[in-house]
Amino acid sequence: MNRFETIAKNLAEQIRAGHIPVGTTLPSLRQIIAQYGVSQSTVLRAYYLLEKWGLVRAEERAGYFVAPGAAVDEIALTEETEAPKKVDISDLVFSVLESTRHPDIVPLGSAFPSPALFPSARLLKSLVAGTRSLTPLSTVEDLPGSDHLRQQIRRRYVGTGFAVAPEEIIVTNGALEALNLCLMAVTRPGDVVAVESPGFYAALQAIERLDLRAVEIPVDPVSGLDLDALQSALKQHPIRACWFMPNFQNPTGTSLSIEKKRALVEMLREKQIPLIEDDVYQELHFSRDRPLPAKAFDSEGLVMHCSSFSKTLAPGYRIGWATAGRFADKVRRLKLMTTLSACIPAQAGIADYLEHGGYDKHLRSLRLSLQIQLEQMEIALRKWLPSSVKWVRPDGGYILWLQLPQSVKAMELHALASARGISIAPGPMFSARHAFQNCVRLNFGHPWDARFESAIGSLAEILDDPSVHH
Amino acid sequence: MNRFETIAKNLAEQIRAGHIPVGTTLPSLRQIIAQYGVSQSTVLRAYYLLEKWGLVRAEERAGYFVAPGAAVDEIALTEETEAPKKVDISDLVFSVLESTRHPDIVPLGSAFPSPALFPSARLLKSLVAGTRSLTPLSTVEDLPGSDHLRQQIRRRYVGTGFAVAPEEIIVTNGALEALNLCLMAVTRPGDVVAVESPGFYAALQAIERLDLRAVEIPVDPVSGLDLDALQSALKQHPIRACWFMPNFQNPTGTSLSIEKKRALVEMLREKQIPLIEDDVYQELHFSRDRPLPAKAFDSEGLVMHCSSFSKTLAPGYRIGWATAGRFADKVRRLKLMTTLSACIPAQAGIADYLEHGGYDKHLRSLRLSLQIQLEQMEIALRKWLPSSVKWVRPDGGYILWLQLPQSVKAMELHALASARGISIAPGPMFSARHAFQNCVRLNFGHPWDARFESAIGSLAEILDDPSVHH
Numbered sequence: 001m002n003r004f005e006t007i008a009k010n011l012a013e014q015i016r017a018g019h020i021p022v023g024t025t026l027p028s029l030r031q032i033i034a035q036y037g038v039s040q041s042t043v044l045r046a047y048y049l050l051e052k053w054g055l056v057r058a059e060e061r062a063g064y065f066v067a068p069g070a071a072v073d074e075i076a077l078t079e080e081t082e083a084p085k086k087v088d089i090s091d092l093v094f095s096v097l098e099s100t101r102h103p104d105i106v107p108l109g110s111a112f113p114s115p116a117l118f119p120s121a122r123l124l125k126s127l128v129a130g131t132r133s134l135t136p137l138s139t140v141e142d143l144p145g146s147d148h149l150r151q152q153i154r155r156r157y158v159g160t161g162f163a164v165a166p167e168e169i170i171v172t173n174g175a176l177e178a179l180n181l182c183l184m185a186v187t188r189p190g191d192v193v194a195v196e197s198p199g200f201y202a203a204l205q206a207i208e209r210l211d212l213r214a215v216e217i218p219v220d221p222v223s224g225l226d227l228d229a230l231q232s233a234l235k236q237h238p239i240r241a242c243w244f245m246p247n248f249q250n251p252t253g254t255s256l257s258i259e260k261k262r263a264l265v266e267m268l269r270e271k272q273i274p275l276i277e278d279d280v281y282q283e284l285h286f287s288r289d290r291p292l293p294a295k296a297f298d299s300e301g302l303v304m305h306c307s308s309f310s311k312t313l314a315p316g317y318r319i320g321w322a323t324a325g326r327f328a329d330k331v332r333r334l335k336l337m338t339t340l341s342a343c344i345p346a347q348a349g350i351a352d353y354l355e356h357g358g359y360d361k362h363l364r365s366l367r368l369s370l371q372i373q374l375e376q377m378e379i380a381l382r383k384w385l386p387s388s389v390k391w392v393r394p395d396g397g398y399i400l401w402l403q404l405p406q407s408v409k410a411m412e413l414h415a416l417a418s419a420r421g422i423s424i425a426p427g428p429m430f431s432a433r434h435a436f437q438n439c440v441r442l443n444f445g446h447p448w449d450a451r452f453e454s455a456i457g458s459l460a461e462i463l464d465d466p467s468v469h470h
Numbered sequence: 471m472n473r474f475e476t477i478a479k480n481l482a483e484q485i486r487a488g489h490i491p492v493g494t495t496l497p498s499l500r501q502i503i504a505q506y507g508v509s510q511s512t513v514l515r516a517y518y519l520l521e522k523w524g525l526v527r528a529e530e531r532a533g534y535f536v537a538p539g540a541a542v543d544e545i546a547l548t549e550e551t552e553a554p555k556k557v558d559i560s561d562l563v564f565s566v567l568e569s570t571r572h573p574d575i576v577p578l579g580s581a582f583p584s585p586a587l588f589p590s591a592r593l594l595k596s597l598v599a600g601t602r603s604l605t606p607l608s609t610v611e612d613l614p615g616s617d618h619l620r621q622q623i624r625r626r627y628v629g630t631g632f633a634v635a636p637e638e639i640i641v642t643n644g645a646l647e648a649l650n651l652c653l654m655a656v657t658r659p660g661d662v663v664a665v666e667s668p669g670f671y672a673a674l675q676a677i678e679r680l681d682l683r684a685v686e687i688p689v690d691p692v693s694g695l696d697l698d699a700l701q702s703a704l705k706q707h708p709i710r711a712c713w714f715m716p717n718f719q720n721p722t723g724t725s726l727s728i729e730k731k732r733a734l735v736e737m738l739r740e741k742q743i744p745l746i747e748d749d750v751y752q753e754l755h756f757s758r759d760r761p762l763p764a765k766a767f768d769s770e771g772l773v774m775h776c777s778s779f780s781k782t783l784a785p786g787y788r789i790g791w792a793t794a795g796r797f798a799d800k801v802r803r804l805k806l807m808t809t810l811s812a813c814i815p816a817q818a819g820i821a822d823y824l825e826h827g828g829y830d831k832h833l834r835s836l837r838l839s840l841q842i843q844l845e846q847m848e849i850a851l852r853k854w855l856p857s858s859v860k861w862v863r864p865d866g867g868y869i870l871w872l873q874l875p876q877s878v879k880a881m882e883l884h885a886l887a888s889a890r891g892i893s894i895a896p897g898p899m900f901s902a903r904h905a906f907q908n909c910v911r912l913n914f915g916h917p918w919d920a921r922f923e924s925a926i927g928s929l930a931e932i933l934d935d936p937s938v939h940h
Contacts, residue, residue: 094803103607115606124601127815131594136585137573139786173643173809180808189659189681205807211659316609316814333564337675338650339643343813344786345597 003038004045005223005257011046012222015055015066026056026064049257054393055222084192084213084237087432089204096414100423106455109414109423112315113398113445117369119362123314123349126357130348139344144335145171145321146344149351153321156354162296164305168328170335171321173342175280175308178322178331180206181338182276182304183243185330187212191240194233196225198401198430198439200250200278203243207432214432215239221392221401224254227263234271241274247291248281251430251441252401253394255291265297274327275303280320281397283312283363286371291396301325309350311398312363317346369447370398376448377456384460398445407469408438416462422455473508474515475693475727481516482692485525485536496526496534519727524863525692554662554683554707557902559674566884570893576925579884579893582785583868583915587839589832593784593819596827600818609814614805615641615791616817622824623791632766634775638798640805641791643812645750645778648792648801650676651808652746652774653713655800657682661710664703666695668871668900668909670720670748673713677902684902685709691862691871694724697733704741711744717761718751721900721911722871723864725761735767744797745773750790751867753782753833756841761866771795779820781868782833787816839917840868846918847926854930868915877939878908886932892925 011027014020020027027035032043047064050056056064100109138146150169157164172178179202187193189211195203197216207214215233218226225244233239246256246264256264268275279293295305304327308320319342324331335341353359374393377400381389390403404410410426417424425443427436446452462468481497484490490497497505502513517534520526526534570579608616620639627634642648649672657663659681665673667686677684685703688696695714703709716726716734726734738745749763765775774797778790789812794801805811823829844863847870851859860873874880880896887894895913897906916922932938 090803090807094806097806101611101613103611112609115609120606124598127601128594128598131597134786136590139582139585141571141573143571173812176807177809184679202807209654209804209807316604316811318809318811318813333560334679336564336567337560337646337672337679339647339788339809341786341788342643343788343816346813346815 003036004042004049005259007032007036007038007043007046008049009223011050012055015050016222020066022066024066026050026066028063084215085432087204087208087212087214089201089429089432090208092434093201093205093429096425096429099414099418100425104421105418106422106451107446108442108452108455109425110443110445111425113311113366113370113443114447115315116447117366117445118313118315119357122357123353126353127345127349130350130352131345133352134344134348138348139341142341142344142347144332144341145169146347146351149319149347149354150321152351152354157323160290160292160296162292164295164323168301168323168325169321170324170328170332171319171342171347172335173320173339174310174318175278175306175320176202177335177339178306178308178320179203179243179276179278181331181334182274182306182322182324182327183207183212183241184210184334185304185324185327186241186274186276192237194230194239194242194244195432196244196249197432198251198427198436199243200245201429203278204432206243216432219249219252219254221252221254221403224249224252224256224260225264227260227267230264231267234267234273239273241276242268243276243278244294245278246294247279248284248394248397250278250281250397251399251425251439252392253397253399254392255395256294258292261292261294262297265294265303269300269302272302277303277305279305279307280311282307284367284370284398285396286367287395295323298325301327304331312366313353313359314346314350317350318342319346319350370445373398373444373446373448374400377442377444377452380453380456384456386460386463398443400442400444402440402442404438404440404463405469406438408463409468409470410437410440412468413440413459413462416465416468417459420458420462422458424459473506474512474519475729477502477506477508477513477516478519479693481520482525485520486692490536492536494536496520496536498533554685555902557674557678557682557684559671559899559902559904560678562904563671563675563899566895566899569884569888570895574891575888576892576921577916578912578922578925579895580913580915581895583781583836583840583913584917585785586917587836587915588783588785589827592827593823596823597815597819600820600822601815603822604814604818608818609811612811612814612817614802614811615639616814616821619789619817619821619824620791622821626824627793630760630762630766632762634765634793638771638793638795639791640794640798640802641789641812641817642778642805643790643809644780644788645748645776645790646672647805647809648776648778648790649673649713649746649748651801651804652744652776652792652794652797653677653682653711654680654804655774655794655797656711656744656746662707664700664709664712664714665902666714666719667902668721668897668906669713670715671899673748674902686902689719689722689724691722691724691873694719694722694726694730695734697730697737700734701737704737704743709743711746712738713746713748714764715748716764717749718754718864718867720748720751720867721869721895721897721909722862723867723869724862725865726764728762731762731764732767735764735773739770739772742772747773747775749775749777750781752777754837754840754868755866756837757865765793768795771797774801782836783823783829784816784820787820788812789816789820840915843868843914843916843918844870847912847914847922850923850926854926856930856933868913870912870914872910872912874908874910874933875939876908878933879938879940880907880910882938883910883929883932886935886938887929890928890932892928894929
C-alpha cells in the first residue's frame with residue numbers, strides 16, 4: 001500500500017469509528033505531516049482519496065470536513081478466512097428476485113438501471129441496419145461471435161489505454177454467461193474459489209451449481225477488497241480461481257485503487273491463479289476517466305475480463321463478452337458446446353451502433369443522469385432515514401449499499417417493504433453465510449420521482465416497526 | 471413390438487443380409503399370412519412400414535420390390551451394453567467443425583440447412599414490429615422468456631394434437647441450451663446417461679463437460695433405437711437420464727414408430743427416469759402429418775421436449791425452448807443463473823412472425839425443397855458412388871447417413887475431402903467409442919447445384935484412393 005493510501009485508510013477508520021465526528025474538520029496538513037513524516041503532496045493525495053470515497057468534503061478556505069453519511073460501521077474483517085464451504089444461496093436469491101419483478105413495484109431492489117435511460121429507437125435503427133448487412137452465411141462463419149462486434153469491443157479497450165488480442169474476445173449471452181463460462185473453464189467439481197463478501201449473488205449461485213466451494217474475502221465499503229485477507233486465504237486454501245469486481249463493486253459500490261489492482265494481479269500471478277474480473281459497470285464512472293480494469297496489469301493472460309452492454313445500452317439484447325487471455329480457446333469451446341452463439345442480429349445491431357450510433361455521447365448523458373439520481377436519492381435518504389443509517393457514496397454504477405443499525409433484520413425489512421410494493425435487495429443475498437443481516441442494496445438507476453421519494457419514506461416507517469429489529 | 475412391426479423387422483433383416491436381393495419381389499401376401507398366422511391387413515401394414523423405411527417400393531399390379539440402396543449392413547447390436555464410460559469427443563468434433571466453417575467449402579458436413587431457404591426479409595419485418603412492441607419493462611417482466619412467444623409455441627403443440635402447460639415452457643438460446651439445461655437439471659457429476667449410438671455429438675460433449683458417464687444404446691438405421699438394448703441397459707446400469715431423438719434421428723435420419731415411442735415412455739416411466747427428447751427436426755417431416763414426439767405419451771412430466779427455430783426459420787436468432795414437465799422450475803432457474811434470458815428482440819420477432827408471418831406456408835415450401843434436394847442427392851449418389859455404398863432414405867430432416875464398405879476409414883476420407891474443399895461429417899464424431907469408422911453423414915439441406923454434384927463425384931474419386939481403406 002502506498003503511503004498516502006495508508007494515511008487515508010487510518011483517517012477513514014477514525015472517521016468510521018466516530019473519533020472524528022461528522023461536520024468537524026480533519027487534522028491539519030501540518031499535524032499529518034509531522035505525525036507520518038511525509039511530504040505535503042502525500043497528505044493532499046490522502047485527502048483527495050478521502051474525498052473520493054465520500055468521507056470528507058473540501059470547503060474553500062476552510063479545509064476538509066467529515067461528510068454526512070460518512071461514518072460506516074466497519075464490517076468485521078476476520079483475520080483467518082473461514083474454511084471453504086459449499087454454497088446454498090439460490091432459494092433466497094430467487095425468492096427475492098421473484099418479488100421484485102412485478103411492474104407496479106418500486107424497483108429499489110432491481111439489478112438493472114431503467115431502460116428508459118437507453119437510446120432504444122436509435123438502437124433499433126442499428127438492429128435493422130446490422131441485420132440487413134448479414135449474409136446468409138453469417139450464421140455459420142461468425143460462430144461463436146461476430147468479427148465486426150469483436151473489432152468494436154477491441155477498439156474500446158484501446159480507448160482505455162491498453163490492447164487485447166482479437167482472438168481473446170468471446171462474445172457471450174450477456175456478462176452472466178461470460179462469467180459462468182470462465183468459471184467453468186478453470187475449475188472442476190470440488191475446487192475452491194475466492195469470492196467477495198459481500199459480493200454478487202450470481203457468483204455464489206455458479207459455485208453452488210458447479211459443486212465448487214467458496215472462500216469469502218471481505219470487502220471494505222471504503223477501500224474495497226481486503227488484499228491482506230486474500231493473501232492469507234491463498235496461503236490457507238487451495239484456491240483455484242478468484243471471481244472479483246474491482247470497479248464499482250456489487251453490492252458495495254467500492255473500487256480498488258490502481259495500486260491495489262496492480263498488487264492483486266501480481267499476487268495472483270505469483271501463484272498462477274486465474275482472475276475472473278466482473279467489470280459490468282466500467283462505463284458508468286462518475287469521475288472523468290474510465291477506470292482501468294485489473295486486466296490492464298495482466299502480462300500473462302491470467303485475467304479473464306467480463307463485461308456487457310446490458311447495463312449501458314441494450315439490456316434485452318443479451319450481448320456481453322469475455323476477454324479471456326490464455327483461457328480464450330477453452331472458453332470459446334465451452335460457448336460452442338452450451339449455447340453455440342449469441343443472437344446474431346443483436347450482435348450485428350450492437351456492432352453497427354458502436355460504429356455509428358454515438359455510444360460515447362449516450363454514455364456521457366447516462367452517467368450524468370445516474371449522478372443526479374444518486375444526489376436525489378441521498379437527499380431523500382438524509383431526509384427520511386435516521387442518522388444511524390450509513391453509506392459510502394459510490395464513484396460510479398447505480399447501486400448504494402446501506403448499513404442500517406445492527407439490530408435490523410434485513411429479511412424482515414424486505415418482507416414488509418415487499419408487502420407495501422417496494423423491492424429492496426437485502427444484505428444476506430450477497431453472502432454464502434447469509435451475513436450482512438443489517439444491510440440492503442438500493443438501486444438509483446431510475447429517474448427519480450414521487451414514487452421513489454415516497455418509497456424511501458415508507459422504508460423509514462418500516463424501520464420504526466419493532467418486528468424488523470432483534 | 472406389434473406383430474406387423476416384428477414382420478417388417480424380420481423382412482428388413484433378410485433384405486439387409488442380402489437374402490432378398492435388390493430388384494426382386496417380396497414374399498407374397500399369402501406366404502407371409504401362412505408363415506406368421508396373421509391377417510392380410512397386418513401384412514399390408516408391415517409392407518407399408520418397409521416402404522416407409524425406404525427398403526421396398528410398391529409398383530402397381532406387380533407388388534413390392536426391394537429398393538436400390540436398401541441393403542444396409544446391420545450395425546452390430548451388442549447383447550450386453552458396454553460399461554458406462556467417461557467421454558472424450560470434443561477435440562475430434564471441434565477439429566471437424568472448424569474445417570467445415572469456411573464459406574468456400576462445399577458444406578456436405580454442415581449441421582444446418584441453407585439459410586437461403588428461410589424467409590429472412592419477412593422475419594426482419596417481424597423483428598422490427600416485435601421490437602417496437604416491447605415496453606421498457608419487457609426486459610424485467612419477461613425473464614427468462616417472453617409470454618407472447620411461449621403462447622405461440624404452446625399453440626403449435628395444440629396443432630399436433632396434445633397440450634402442454636404454459637409454465638412448462640422455458641425459452642432458451644437455441645435447442646442446444648435447452649438440452650444442456652435439461653441434462654444439468656437431472657444429473658450430478660458421475661451419473662450415468664443413456665445416449666444413442668450413433669448419436670448427436672453435442673450429447674457426448676455435454677456428458678464430457680459435466681463429468682457424467684455415457685451408456686450407448688444402438689440405433690438401427692431402419693427401425694431406430696433398440697428398445698431391447700435399452701431395457702437391458704436399464705437393468706445393468708444406474709441410468710439417471712436418457713437423451714434421445716425419436717424423430718429423424720441425428721445422424722441416421724430414422725424415426726421411432728408411434729408404438730415404439732409409447733413403449734419407450736412407458737419403460738422409462740416404470741423406473742421414473744427422465745427423458746431429454748431432442749426434436750429439432752419435428753417440423754421437417756416429408757409425410758403429411760407432423761410426427762408426434764415421445765412427449766405426447768408422457769403422463770407424468772418425465773419427458774423434457776426440446777426444440778428450436780434454428781433449423782426451420784431463424785438460425786442466427788438462437789431461440790429454442792424446453793417443455794420440461796416436472797423439471798420446469800429447475801430448468802428455469804438454471805437458465806436464470808447461467809444466461810438469464812434469450813435475446814428479447816429476437817423472441818419478440820419470432821413471436822410476431824409465428825402469429826402473422828405465415829410459418830406453416832413457409833414450412834410447406836421448406837419441406838418440399840428438402841425432399842427435392844434429397845432426391846437430387848440420391849440421384850448423384852447412385853450415379854457416382856459404388857453400389858456397395860448404402861443408405862436408408864429418411865422421412866424428414868436434411869441429413870443422410872451413408873454406410874460405406876467396411877474397409878473405409880471415414881477420418882481419412884474426411885481429411886482428403888477437406889483438402890479438396892468438401893466437408894463431410896465422419897461417423898466417429900457420433901460415438902463415444904469413435905465407432906462407425908465406415909460411415910459419414912451428408913447434408914442435403916442446400917439447394918442442389920453443380921458444386922454439390924461435383925463434390926459427390928470427388929468423394930467417389932477419393933473412395934478409390936487406397937489410403938482411405940484398411
